[in-house]
Amino acid sequence: MKRILDMITEKMQAAFEAAGYDPSFGRVNVSNRPDLCEYQCNGALAAAKQYKCAPIQIANAVVAQLDRADYDLADAVMPGFINLKLSGAFLAKYLEQMRTAPDFGVEKTGAGQTCVVDYGGANVAKPLHIGHLRPAIIGESLKRLYQFFGFNAIGDVHLGDWGLQMGLIIAELQDRQPELPYFDPNFTGEYPVDPPFTLSDLEEIYPAASARKKVDEEFAARAHAATFELQQGRRGYRAIWQHIMNISIPDLRRIYDRLDVHFEKWLGESDAEPYIPAMIQRLKDEGYAVESDGALVFPVAEDTDKKEVPPCILVKSDGAAIYATTDLATMVQRMRDWNPDKMLYVTDKRQNLHFEQIFRAAKKSGIVRPETELEHVGHGTMNGADGKPFKTRDGGVLRLETLIQDMTDFVRAKVVENQIVEESAVEETTAKIALAALKYGDLSNQPTKDYNFDLERFAAFEGNTGPYILYTIVRIKSILAKYGPWEHLPIQEPANDFAKDLMLSVTKLAPTLENALKSSAPNLICAYIFELAGAVNKFYHETRILTEEDETLKAGYIALIGLAKNILETCIHILGFEAPEKM
Secondary structure, eight states, X not given: OOOHHHHHHHHHHHHHHHTTSOGGGGOEEEOSOTTTOSEEEOHHHHHHHHHTSOHHHHHHHHHTTSOGGGEEEEEEETTTEEEEEEOHHHHHHHHHHHHHSGGGGOOOTTTTOEEEEEOOOOBTTSOOBGGGHHHHHHHHHHHHHHHHTTOEEEEEOOBBOSXXXXXXXXXXXXXHOTTSGGGOTTOOSOOOSSOSSOHHHHHHHHHHHHHHHHHOHHHHHHHHHHHHHHHHTOHHHHHHHHHHHHHHHHHHHHHHHHTTOOOSBOOBHHHHGGGHHXXXXXXXXXXXXXXXXXXXXXXXXXXXXXXXXXXXXEEOTTSOBOHHHHHHHHHHHHHHHTOOSEXXXXXXXXXXXXXXXXHHHHHHHTSSOTTOEEEEEEEXXXXXXXXXXXXXXXXXXXXXXXXXHHHHHHHHHHXXXXXXXXXXXXXXXXXXHHHHHHHHHHHTSOTTSOEEOOHHHHTOSSSSSHHHHHHHXXXXXXXXXXXXXOTTOOOOOOSSHHHHHHHHHHTTHHHHHHHHHHHTOTHHHHHHHHHHHHHHHHHHHHSOOTTOSOHHHHHHHHHHHHHHHHHHHHHHHHHTOOOOSOO
């Protein structure tokens, strides 16, 4: 269905035309002076120049052509503004269409299109840390937003499973357990089914190897060589790699599940490896890839560049593939498997140059279709409450699981202290509130901006927080449960100003979601539901709902807050959390 602003604009354009003026002047905007009106048209001011007459004269002529049944207010005011307030009947009709339409009448602009959302960025053999929070929850929210608009949205975790960390682990393991058959080049038997290490071992081995690399050049060289041999298919190293994958991925899934983040595909850099040789050969044959200081590079600079854009390195001088190589090969794989209309990458904004390079390379070489849209959503960092990088007490990087648990423990204490729910529901309720606090606290910020993590502020039940949104939904649920069956009730004209304000907030759903999609900005959804929740709560405080004696009026109130509840629940689902039954 049409957005309400488009409907009002069409009516205004028809009025301009009926009055003898170009309809293009009839654009209507939301008023920036809500104390005066709800919507405003300034077209008469621009039309006055073309028609050489006073703007107020044009405005009066246009207002005379409007259907006054659609407006409580339709006035021409000096020097030529047209101020509008919608009638209750117009609003009620529009909201009733929203109530009965699938997904509130939001147009499915992505139907028939495929979008791959590359997010998560987990590295195998390393525990997830707080740096993995933002790409996970921003990416999950954007994927769900694309799915809401009808896209076949495919979330791919794109594991880091093929880089130097594997070579470091292999080299360190060889020094610790040189007798293992994986290191014997003459071994031809079956490798052990059980891995020679546990998850805890891996979490100790990798940082030890990483620290050693910085001070031991010989070890670093062996790690690089092991990485290259792994990528070239050395049998024993591939077996170790498979052990690492078998141990690491279930643990990654477990933590992502706690965040309610779910990937349709668990592919990694290794899955792109089979596509690399043919891709490199084609780029060489067609002149895109050239040698430079022993490496193979793809020059992507353009004459219009205002700053230097270095060549995209495809193969290092030691013959090893790097991120750009696997990212381009991953595009080859995605085009072959899904032929997406768009690929969306959610990573740290400090990778902007990397994505600029590979996007140019993919477009120039025809790895993707000319019309395939490539977008990098670069996010800022999460800092501590003091604005400094978030660290553990000993100065290390905080594990993501620890952050989740800290928020959960904090919320649980509040739930128990305030006796919000019965004991049997404490854990489920706590988990939902904690996740809302964590996700909303992040997503309410513009993705590109850094923000400070503040556990107490994010978990507060008042203010612009996730728990406040949940509390509003739970309050509505409680009222609806006391009323009884309500889903069939139609929307009525607003009985007071608070009802009308709530109805006007409801009408903003479609443009909000469309803008969030266009801008890759879940924070716009957060701002919208905070406004909507505020309108619900003001209406609740200023209106007798369940105690209203007029049953017709009461039914209208219930239908309105029921619609608001459904919209709030849809929006928080897109953001990646849900409301408990009680709070």
